Amino acid sequence: VSTQSTGLLMDSLMAEEPSSSSSASSSVPPSTTPSVGGLLDQIASRNLKDLETQLYKVNKLTHDYVVKIIQLSRGVGCCDRCCLRFLGINSIPPYGEDDKTVELLLGKLLLGPSDAPETVGSEKVEYKSKGAEEICPLCLGALENAHNPTFLSTIFTSLQGCGYEIDDYALTLSFPLSIYIREKSLTIHIQQNTSSDVLKNGPVDLKEAMKWILGPKIRTELKLSFNYHTLFKMNIHFVHPETDAEHQFLDQLVDKLGIQQKGKKRQNRSEEMTHAVLWEVLKKVSTSQFTTRGKIPPTPVNTKATFDISFEHASIYVAGRYNKLSRDVSQSPWLDDEGERVAEYSVSELIAGKLAPKFMSKETVFMAAGREDVDVRMLGRGRPFIVEIKDPKRLRFTPSDYQQMTEEINLSEKVKVNSLQRVDKTDCSILKEGEETKKKTYRCLIWTANEIKEEQLKELEKITDLTVQQKTPIRVLHRRALITRPKTIHSMKCTYIDPHFFHLDLVTQAGTYVKEFVHGDLGRTSPNLGELMHSDVDILELDVTEIHLDFPKQLDLSSSSSSSSSSSSPVITATTATTATATTATTQ
Numbered sequence: 001v002s003t004q005s006t007g008l009l010m011d012s013l014m015a016e017e018p019s020s021s022s023s024a025s026s027s028v029p030p031s032t033t034p035s036v037g038g039l040l041d042q043i044a045s046r047n048l049k050d051l052e053t054q055l056y057k058v059n060k061l062t063h064d065y066v067v068k069i070i071q072l073s074r075g076v077g078c079c080d081r082c083c084l085r086f087l088g089i090n091s092i093p094p095y096g097e098d099d100k101t102v103e104l105l106l107g108k109l110l111l112g113p114s115d116a117p118e119t120v121g122s123e124k125v126e127y128k129s130k131g132a133e134e135i136c137p138l139c140l141g142a143l144e145n146a147h148n149p150t151f152l153s154t155i156f157t158s159l160q161g162c163g164y165e166i167d168d169y170a171l172t173l174s175f176p177l178s179i180y181i182r183e184k185s186l187t188i189h190i191q192q193n194t195s196s197d198v199l200k201n202g203p204v205d206l207k208e209a210m211k212w213i214l215g216p217k218i219r220t221e222l223k224l225s226f227n228y229h230t231l232f233k234m235n236i237h238f239v240h241p242e243t244d245a246e247h248q249f250l251d252q253l254v255d256k257l258g259i260q261q262k263g264k265k266r267q268n269r270s271e272e273m274t275h276a277v278l279w280e281v282l283k284k285v286s287t288s289q290f291t292t293r294g295k296i297p298p299t300p301v302n303t304k305a306t307f308d309i310s311f312e313h314a315s316i317y318v319a320g321r322y323n324k325l326s327r328d329v330s331q332s333p334w335l336d337d338e339g340e341r342v343a344e345y346s347v348s349e350l351i352a353g354k355l356a357p358k359f360m361s362k363e364t365v366f367m368a369a370g371r372e373d374v375d376v377r378m379l380g381r382g383r384p385f386i387v388e389i390k391d392p393k394r395l396r397f398t399p400s401d402y403q404q405m406t407e408e409i410n411l412s413e414k415v416k417v418n419s420l421q422r423v424d425k426t427d428c429s430i431l432k433e434g435e436e437t438k439k440k441t442y443r444c445l446i447w448t449a450n451e452i453k454e455e456q457l458k459e460l461e462k463i464t465d466l467t468v469q470q471k472t473p474i475r476v477l478h479r480r481a482l483i484t485r486p487k488t489i490h491s492m493k494c495t496y497i498d499p500h501f502f503h504l505d506l507v508t509q510a511g512t513y514v515k516e517f518v519h520g521d522l523g524r525t526s527p528n529l530g531e532l533m534h535s536d537v538d539i540l541e542l543d544v545t546e547i548h549l550d551f552p553k554q555l556d557l558s559s560s561s562s563s564s565s566s567s568s569s570p571v572i573t574a575t576t577a578t579t580a581t582a583t584t585a586t587t588q
Contacts, residue, residue, distance in 0.1 A: 047094050047101075048108050051087075056113060059088045063112050065194060070106060072190050076297045079136035080106055081143040085203040086186065092212040099147065138182055139206055140240050141304030142175065146213040155214065155309070156221050159234065162311045163360070165395045168227040171214065172235045173207045176305060177278050178243035181250070182298040184282050188290060189297035231314040240305040247273050249293040250281050257284045315390045318355060319427060319552040320406075320420040321382030322347060322368075323572045327541075329414050330374040332366065343374055350415040352387045354408055360393035369434035369551075370510065372544050379572045380441070380546040382418060386428055397422070399555070416572070419555050427551070434549035435510060439490060441546035442514050443574055444504040450535035457494035457502060460532060464491050471524040473516050487512040504529070505545070515539050543574055 055061050061069075066087065073083045080102040081095055087109075089095075094105060135141050145151040159169070183206075187199045215226040251273065259280045290296075324331075329350075330343040348366030356364050365388040372378050402420045410416045466489040472480045488509040495503040506514060513525065518539040520528035530537045 047097070047105055050091055051089060051094065051105070051109065052113055054089060054091060055087060055109070061087075067110055068194050069190055069199075070110060072193055072297075073138075073186065076137060076186060076189070077134055077300055078138050078186070079141075079143055081209060082136055082138040082203070085138075085206065085209055086190070086199065088199075088201075088204060090204050090208070095143075095209050095212045096216055135301050135304055137298045137301050138179070138186060138203075139305075140176065140179060140238070140243070140301060142206065142238055143209060143213070145304070145307075146210055151307075152217060152221075155218065155234075155236075158309045158311075159218070159222055159224065162234075164232055164311060164313055164393045166224070166230075166232045168225045168230045168232070169218075170228055170230050170233045171211055171226065172233050173210055174235070174237045175206060176238060176240045176243060177273060177275065178240060178246040179206060180275075180278060180282060181246050181294065182243075184290060185294055185296050185298045188287055191287075192296070231316070233312050233314075235310045235312065236307055237310070238305040238307045240301075240303070242301055242303050247278060250278070250285070253281055253285060253289065253293075257281060259284070313391050313393065313395075315388045315425070316359070316392055316395065317386050317388055317423050317425055317427065318402075318420065319384065319386045319423040320351075320417045321384050321552075322351060322378065323380075323382045323416045323418075324372065324376075324378040324414065325416065325572070326414040327375045327377060331368065331371045334374065345414055347385075347415055350412050351385070351409055351417060355387055355389065355405060358394065358397075358405055359389045361389045361391060363390040364388060365390070367428060367431055369431045369438070369547055369549055370440070373515075373542070375542070377543045379443075379543050379574060381571055382416075383544070383547050384431060384434060384549055384551045386423065386431055388428075419552050421552055421555060423552055430549070430551050434547060434551065438510050439507055439548040440510055440512070440544060441548070442506045442508065443543045443545050444506065444514065444518060444539050445541040446502050446504050446518065446529070446537055447540055448500055448502075448533060448535045448537050450533075451499040452496075452502065452533070452535075453499075454496045456533065457496055460494055461492055463489075463532070465489070466527070468512075468517060468525055468527055470513055470516060471521075473513050473521050473524065485511070487517075489517065514542060545574070 055066055056063075069086055070083050073086050078086070080099065083106055084094055084102070094102060097105070136144065183203055187202055190199055211226070218224055219226070254273075254277060257280075259277060324347055326345070328343060329345045329347060331347045333346045333349060334341065334343040336342055347368075348364075352364040352366045356362070366385065367388065368383055368385040370383065372383070399421075402422075406417055406420045409420075468487055468489060470485045470487055472482050472485075489512070490507040490509070493505040495505075497503065504518075506517075508514065508517075513521075515521075516525040516528070518529045518537060520526070520530050
């Protein structure tokens with residue numbers, strides 16, 4: 001909801017004023033041209049009806065209470081807009097009007113309901129706005145800043161130069177803890193002087209009032225719409241060193257009121273209390289507990305709150321499938337205990353490292369549907385992955401842009417990607433599902449101590465849905481819990497090479513330790529391939545050839561111009577990946 005500024009309304013009305021050359025022939029007398037004061041009065045009167053409806057019909061206040069709240073608020077030096085907040089005015093337009101109009105509006109409220117007959121001899125209550133040098137002790141000058149040209153210019157310039165590609169924005173505001181303590185103090189002060197539970201819900205949230213003022217101004221100046229649900233946020237953080245310590249008198253009540261603090265318990269009570277803890281304290285503290293320790297009403301301040309501005313964009317997510325063609329590339333950076341690299345390259349760096357600069361991001365997180373060992377290749381359609389790109393500044397990419405990113409990544413001889421595309425955060429759960437529940441297909445190069453015949457391999461192929469019990473392998477015992485996991489070998493297909501070598505294609509349950517199924521891991525996996533073949537066996541090479549998870553969607557690149565074969569969705573087989581031959585294996 002936007003509010004029309006006083007300046008725009010004045011421009012509109014003044015445009016109807018006849019020029020001096022035509023005033024003589026005009027039927028409208030010059031005396032009817034509204035003065036600036038008259039225009040402000042019109043604006044105040046136009047808002048007055050809405051405010052009276054809210055005050056007297058919705059908030060159920062009497063005129064006496066309205067007068068008392070205004071007088072008590074102004075008595076401690078509150079600004080005009082904080083007076084509106086304590087009256088419970090939660091309609092947007094009044095906060096966006098200029099200072100003089102708000103002052104007129106409060107003055108009219110003091111006179112009583114506009115539709116009530118004037119009582120002869122009734123006392124006239126005049127409204128006196130605060131002085132120009134006086135700083136509001138409630139908002140610490142924040143609401144006054146919201147109309148200050150210097151402050152607004154800083155906001156506009158910062159947004160224009162933030163470097164993000166944006167169409168809308170969300171605004172987050174952070175205020176000193178002392179503001180909320182001072183609001184509580186004035187609330188108690190008003191209640192004590194009205195003998196009523198008026199303001200039992202507290203004043204209108206300062207953050208909302210600020211947004212009601214800034215939103216229309218930013219929209220008018222920069223043509224940017226406010227959107228609660230957008231991924232881009234402007235953060236304005238206010239600080240006020242003069243009142244930094246005002247919350248400390250409530251510290252001793254945290255434990256007494258039974259308030260649990262998240263994370264580590266504060267060992268030093270001089271540490272900054274969090275907003276969440278303070279709000280719990282203010283909600284639970286009694287009036288007597290507060291008045292015994294705190295100051296009623298809030299005291300004047302000598303300085304305004306200062307502020308800084310920052311920007312952030314929520315993470316976006318890019319998905320695809322990767323093939324790993326090398327047996328010396330880890331999935332994530334592999335470091336030893338001294339922090340030295342064990343593997344020179346990692347899948348995450350070869351992919352996410354290329355994407356980050358495209359999105360002008362400084363940090364990424366790589367996620368995949370499971371992982372393969374450093375000496376295992378990922379073939380077939382590839383393994384589904386998602387890259388979380390944190391705080392991206394560049395966001396507008398076309399399908400051809402993603403295709404170009406694919407081609408750049410695929411210049412590597414170690415890792416290839418396909419189906420690169422943007423996805424939602426909710427899709428991350430699909431990867432976890434694939435890691436835990438889907439089937440996977442492997443190809444193993446097997447060596448046997450005993451000579452084998454093709455007939456033996458055919459007998460092996462008859463075994464289906466074999467359940468094996470796998471204790472945590474020795475090689476990962478240092479980082480995995482010692483438990484026994486039942487896993488299923490769904491099918492086996494064998495390709496004879498010579499009396500001591502064959503290829504074994506396995507379809508297994510996700511999470512099966514395939515190497516251990518082959519050699520038995522000193523009996524920790526049973527039954528194992530060695531037991532089934534009655535021979536010592538070992539695995540020389542292992543490839544993942546299929547992850548049975550249809551994610552992300554396959555892209556149709558037929559309409560893309562001059563697309564290279566590397567940017568389509570290939571199926572990389574053991575042959576195209578140059579699988580070692582039996583002769584090479586025998587030599588080894």
